[in-house]
Amino acid sequence: MHCGVRCQVMRHPLAVALTLVLLIATGAAIAGEPAGRTPRPAIEPATAGTQCLASPDVMRRDHPSMLKHQRDETVHRGVREARASLKACIGCHASAATGSVAQAKTDFCSSCHSYAAVQIDCFECHSSKAQRTTALAGTGQP
Amino acid sequence: MKTGAEQGLAGRRKFLGLAAAGMGGVLLAPGIHLIEVAQAATPAVTGKVRWGLLIDTTKCASGCSDCVSACNTENGLDPRPSPTSAQWIRKVEIKEIKTGRSASVPVMCQHCAEPPCVDVCPTGASFKRADGIVLVDRHSCIGCRYCVMACPYKARSFVHEPVSDQKADVPRGKGCVEGCTLCVHRVDKGGTPACVEACAKAGHHAMLFGDLNDPASEISQRIKAVASRQLRADLRLDPGVRYQGL
Numbered sequence: 001m002h003c004g005v006r007c008q009v010m011r012h013p014l015a016v017a018l019t020l021v022l023l024i025a026t027g028a029a030i031a032g033e034p035a036g037r038t039p040r041p042a043i044e045p046a047t048a049g050t051q052c053l054a055s056p057d058v059m060r061r062d063h064p065s066m067l068k069h070q071r072d073e074t075v076h077r078g079v080r081e082a083r084a085s086l087k088a089c090i091g092c093h094a095s096a097a098t099g100s101v102a103q104a105k106t107d108f109c110s111s112c113h114s115y116a117a118v119q120i121d122c123f124e125c126h127s128s129k130a131q132r133t134t135a136l137a138g139t140g141q142p
Numbered sequence: 143m144k145t146g147a148e149q150g151l152a153g154r155r156k157f158l159g160l161a162a163a164g165m166g167g168v169l170l171a172p173g174i175h176l177i178e179v180a181q182a183a184t185p186a187v188t189g190k191v192r193w194g195l196l197i198d199t200t201k202c203a204s205g206c207s208d209c210v211s212a213c214n215t216e217n218g219l220d221p222r223p224s225p226t227s228a229q230w231i232r233k234v235e236i237k238e239i240k241t242g243r244s245a246s247v248p249v250m251c252q253h254c255a256e257p258p259c260v261d262v263c264p265t266g267a268s269f270k271r272a273d274g275i276v277l278v279d280r281h282s283c284i285g286c287r288y289c290v291m292a293c294p295y296k297a298r299s300f301v302h303e304p305v306s307d308q309k310a311d312v313p314r315g316k317g318c319v320e321g322c323t324l325c326v327h328r329v330d331k332g333g334t335p336a337c338v339e340a341c342a343k344a345g346h347h348a349m350l351f352g353d354l355n356d357p358a359s360e361i362s363q364r365i366k367a368v369a370s371r372q373l374r375a376d377l378r379l380d381p382g383v384r385y386q387g388l
Contacts, residue, residue, distance in 0.1 A: 073186070075279050078271065078330045082183035087310055125280055125315030127308045 041115040044108050046092040053083055060112075063089075067122075086126055094130035102128040184330045192255075192274040193324055194354040194382035195338070196361050196370060197248060201348035202341075204246040207233055209349065212340030213250075216325060218309040228299035228314075230322040231337055236388075245388065248337065248349070251276055251297040251322035252373060252381030259289035259298060268319075274354075274382050275324050285317040294374050295381075297321045324351075354382060 070084040093108040101109040220227040231250040267283035311327035325335035338349040352361030370384040
């Protein structure tokens, strides 16, 4: 039987030692990878004093579904100025230099998306720039 | 009647709400608040409201296009429109040949109760909101332009060219159909459409915006008192825009 053969091999002290060495070496290689080979995205910090909806690991994984859910709420049901809206994201994450999240390659959205090679379609239609002054509703005054 | 358990739950909720509100002001470090501002989202729209417009053609001045330019500015449309530019509102000059009486009227999406653009849309992108505003959901618009063909008011436009520098509240892009939104981003926050505001600013007061479902609203009072009509009422689309003095 296969198992019997493998067990016999593993019982050999040299084989066990070799396996351990290999495992440790692989672990070290994974842990030591960030040193230079792959350029990591430079993530610009959000505006000081602001609080995100969730922790960075949750936001990294779930921001597309959060945005998608909110966009339907906004377009179809008129729920505006919600915390998960694209406008709210841009409000905190727009770069200090460009005032945008996707204009320069180092801006918040584009830095990660170019690293992950995922195209962003949002800014084909949406403004990527933060609205510094919120217009007063119905007055037309900035 | 509330049961004891429900009352307890309500009390606990109230306490949690107050605690959360209190936490909003907690200062973690100089300049860093735990929750900056408790941002209040606007409530979801309901069918209790039906937004509409009443346009008094006797007050609308021929040659004045303030509503058109206000619309272009508010929604980030082409300030100098070309024949292929998107047009959400236009001024139409009409003249009765026998009497020679002429009038100038702004025409935009009529926000029909039975919108033909919604009937023909193959993806469900053209839709009517609960409060009667007819919109295009650009996320699902494929740019087929069936709605452009179906609309008897020529109210829909197609965007042919790439768009840049959009307004934060009005996303626009190439390949989608668009039309008057009744300035939905302002209306949701309690405002009025930009054209109505511009008309009042110019001193004409020819446009009145309000809730057609509320009998106490100014627009309901006016359409009760004066004769007004819907454009192409024979099509029985029940537009939310009415014209006085046509």
